[in-house]
Amino acid sequence: MSSTGQPGRRVVRIGSLTVGDGPAVVLGGAQGTGPGPDGLRLSLARVTPGDRPAVLAKARASWEGPLLAEPAEPGDLAAVAEHADAVVVGTEWTEDAARLRAAAGLGLPMIVRRAPGASLAAWLEVAGRCAGAPGVVLCEDTGQGVDLGLARAARERGGLPVLASAGDGAGLAAAAVAAGADGLWLAEDAPAGQVAAAREAVTVVGALLRDERPATVAAARDAIDRTDAALAVLLERRAALAGVVQRLKPVGGFAGRDPERERRIVAAMARRAPRLGERRLAPIMKAVIESGLHLAEELKETPGDNDGEHAPGPGAAAAGRRHHD
Numbered sequence: 001m002s003s004t005g006q007p008g009r010r011v012v013r014i015g016s017l018t019v020g021d022g023p024a025v026v027l028g029g030a031q032g033t034g035p036g037p038d039g040l041r042l043s044l045a046r047v048t049p050g051d052r053p054a055v056l057a058k059a060r061a062s063w064e065g066p067l068l069a070e071p072a073e074p075g076d077l078a079a080v081a082e083h084a085d086a087v088v089v090g091t092e093w094t095e096d097a098a099r100l101r102a103a104a105g106l107g108l109p110m111i112v113r114r115a116p117g118a119s120l121a122a123w124l125e126v127a128g129r130c131a132g133a134p135g136v137v138l139c140e141d142t143g144q145g146v147d148l149g150l151a152r153a154a155r156e157r158g159g160l161p162v163l164a165s166a167g168d169g170a171g172l173a174a175a176a177v178a179a180g181a182d183g184l185w186l187a188e189d190a191p192a193g194q195v196a197a198a199r200e201a202v203t204v205v206g207a208l209l210r211d212e213r214p215a216t217v218a219a220a221r222d223a224i225d226r227t228d229a230a231l232a233v234l235l236e237r238r239a240a241l242a243g244v245v246q247r248l249k250p251v252g253g254f255a256g257r258d259p260e261r262e263r264r265i266v267a268a269m270a271r272r273a274p275r276l277g278e279r280r281l282a283p284i285m286k287a288v289i290e291s292g293l294h295l296a297e298e299l300k301e302t303p304g305d306n307d308g309e310h311a312p313g314p315g316a317a318a319a320g321r322r323h324h325d
């Protein structure tokens with residue numbers, strides 16, 4: 001049973017983390033000072049064989065959250081089982097039946113990366129052979145570009161959570177969340193700016209497009225916080241656009257108020273928000289419109305602060321953080 005109380009294999013728990021239900025997660029990226037990833041990745045191929053147990057132990061000691069380790073060879077499995085919360089398998093494991101069985105036998109959830117060029121059927125077949133593991137998550141990270149259509153199809157056909165590599169651009173992270181990815185898979189040393197961009201995509205795009213059924217007050221409040229974050233981005237964008245109109249209209253500001261236009265805005269919104277309806281939306285939009293008009297008047301008095309020519313895009317907040325890091 002999933003945490004929503006519905007049967008299904010979609011939800012996988014990795015340590016304290018739930019993947020497949022609730023918000024999309026951010027995995028990988030360096031630990032920074034700001035909000036970090038939800039889970040750390042550690043690929044052992046980069047580490048000298050003799051040092052691997054110690055490196056895993058050190059990573060475990062320095063990070064309380066989920067640790068996802070990718071073994072390089074079967075000799076790494078004991079240390080992975082001891083220190084990690086999930087085992088990640090790539091091509092060399094998915095194409096070797098004995099290795100895959102050994103990884104699936106660790107008692108850890110598995111993250112199954114699609115091999116470069118592998119078809120949907122081949123990828124799902126590998127996942128099927130991991131059935132002994134306490135959970136399987138698919139991961140679209142072949143190192144050769146990201147196929148979000150395939151990731152989406154795998155999620156629908158496989159009934160398993162799917163992670164997608166978010167590369168290093170905020171645009172790809174947003175596209176991955178929009179395509180339904182249950183998590184964004186970053187390079188293990190992805191810098192803080194990439195982690196922030198991934199978090200922004202999970203928050204803002206997830207609030208708009210991801211189906212969530214929170215079952216606790218805390219989970220519902222988290223979902224409300226994400227929705228409010230998306231609202232804030234949209235309100236800032238709307239105020240900037242309304243400011244443009246004030247400067248272009250023959251009579252701007254409160255003096256040029258257009259009640260008919262405002263009524264049409266509320267009516268159009270009520271079609272998308274029928275439960276709120278015009279009666280409840282009207283006072284909300286009155287406050288929103290008047291805030292925009294006040295802002296436009298303030299900016300007119302201090303033109304140096306006026307950057308309203310360009311409405312900020314949804315990634316603006318993360319981009320701003322990147323610049324200030």
Ligand SMILES: C=C(O[C@@H]1C=C(C(=O)O)C=C[C@H]1O)C(=O)O
Binds near residue numbers: 246289292
């Ligand atoms: C932006 C305009 O100016 C005012 C502000 C509006 C708004 O914030 O949407 C709508 C109508 C006007 O009262 C406009 O005329 O379109």
